[in-house]
Amino acid sequence: MSKKIGVLLIQLGTPDSPKNSDVRRYLKEFLMDPRVIDIPFFSRLLLVRGIIVPFRTPKSAKIYKELWDLGKGKSPLLTHTEEVKRLLQKRFDSDNVTVEMAMRYQNPSMESVLDRMHKANYDELIILPLFPQYASASTGSAVEKAMDIIRKWWVIPEIKIISQFYNHEGYIDSIVERSKEFDLASYDKIMFSYHGLPERQVDKVYDDGLCSDQPCESEVNDHNKFCYKATCYATTRLIAAKLGLSEEQYIVSFQSRLDKKWIEPFSDKIIEQWGKEGKKRILAFSPAFVADCLETLIEIGGEYQEIFEEHGGEKVQLVPSSNDHPRFIDCLEDLIRKA
Structure with missing residues (x-):
């Protein structure tokens, strides 16, 4: 009898709609995650x-409305991820593999x-967060949440985790x-x-020293292989x-x-500088995002355009994200088969 395998794709998340109430609910869950804002409870x-959600919700809701309009009344992040799940499942139709998708x-x-996957009684689970470069605030949080849920099961199957694929x-x-x-x-x-990430979050990758002590802009080594900054530069190379x-x-x-103590250089400041220097045309990639979303379509495609002008x-x-490109589906299929 062949092993019965369940694959869980995890994306970051999206409000259910651009309504203030849904955006508020999303922001509360997202920003209260201790891996996202890593300060005492x-x-x-x-x-x-007390501060961020009350003041940010109306502005964010307006931005999400723009995003929903671009997505023809839907969240582009959700639409792209559902299509990735569908296409990936087709690659495994002849195998005993079921692909599921959830939002963190x-x-x-x-x-x-995961409740549905628990009832399916898989022999093996493969957890695949859709974040190419590992970061505690994305991959780490998604894996922690999955394990918090799974650890309550009486029977825990074999589990494999794919932590990055940059x-x-x-x-x-x-x-x-x-x-x-x-x-x-x-x-x-x-x-x-x-x-971006706060500098303190990439510093936490190292038991001794700081991110700035490593050659993260030029190489990935045994010390910085899970440093988000190092893998971002490696992706670009x-x-x-x-x-x-x-x-x-x-x-x-x-x-x-959110503040000046984040990884530099800052994209918006570079765009501003290039405009002042007389540059006229900029091509922007966003390789941390496998699906187009607010940060690509609105922030880069809209806000940066305004700054530049x-x-x-x-x-x-903006260069579109991988979205449902066949080579990206090839990537996910290969990762799963090797796992």
């Missing part, structure tokens, strides 16, 4: 419930999906293929913009090599920061 509670925050909830050729190829929609030579500069880009043509930067630039062109 009562300080986090005061900050999130909100719906479909990890509790409901260097998988299929994933890299999917980004390279997306960029072929554009004439790279027609852009003044190329930006590889990754979601792999993409740039396939595109034949020189180091002078591009920059690695980080977006969505304000400072003399003309066009910030």
Whole structure:
């Protein structure tokens, strides 16, 4: 009898709708995660419930409404992830493998999906967070939540976890293929913009020393192999090599920061600087996101365009995320089969 295997794809999450109530619920769950805002509980509670959520909800709801309009009335993140699940399941139709998908925050909830997987009585579970580069606030949080749920089961099957895949050729190829929609030579500069993290969170990767003590901008080694900053730079080098880009043509930067103590350089400041320097056309990649979402479509595609125009630039062109590209599905299939 062949093993019965369940695969759980985990994405970050999305509000159920752009309504204030749904956005508020999403922000509370997301920002109260101690791996996202890693400060003591009562300080986090005061900050999130007393300051961030009340003031941020109306603005965020308006932005999510823009995102839903771009997604034709749906969350693009949810739509793309559902399609990835469907296409991936087709790759395993002749195998005893079932692919499920859950969101770390909100719906479909990890509790409901894992309850269904528990009832299916799998011999083996493969947990695959859809974050190419490991970070405690994304991959770490998703895995911790899954294990918190599974540990309550009386019978726990064999479990395998795929913690990152930034260097998988299929994933890299999917980004390279997306960029072929554009004439790279027609852009003044190329930006590889990754979601930001507080410096203290990458420092926590190391038992001794700090992230700044490591050559994270130039290599991945045994010490920094799970450092988000190091793997972001490594991702860029792999993409740039396939595109034949020189180091002078591009920059690695980080977006969505909350304060100055986050990983630098900041993407919005680079966009502003390039506008002031007379650059007219920018091509922007977002390789931390396998599916287009608020951070790609609205932040890069909308807000950065406005910043660039304000400072003399003309066009910030977003390269679409991997989404449901066949090479990305190849990547996920290969990861699962090897697991």
